[in-house]
Amino acid sequence: MKEVQLIAKLADLQEVGYHNTLVLHSVIELLVAKGLFTHEELRTKMTELDSQLTFHVETYARLTDAVSKRQAQIKPLL
Structure with a gap:
């Protein structure tokens, strides 16, 4: 079901x-x-926004990876 x-x-x-x-x-x-606006202006804006979004996603992924690696290096105090 x-x-x-x-x-x-x-x-x-x-x-x-x-x-x-x-x-x-x-x-x-x-x-x-x-x-x-024209179709060409729309395509240009779409490409621009796609590049910006890709940059932000890749930056976030790198930062998240760096934090994860750093946390793995920190030894517990116990």
């Missing part, structure tokens, strides 16, 4: 994801049609 519920939840998430993608695509096309 749990498997059926899990499959149903995944199907619901897939439908929500499709709906959100459709809404986002529609909004983008309307904004482009109104001349607020």
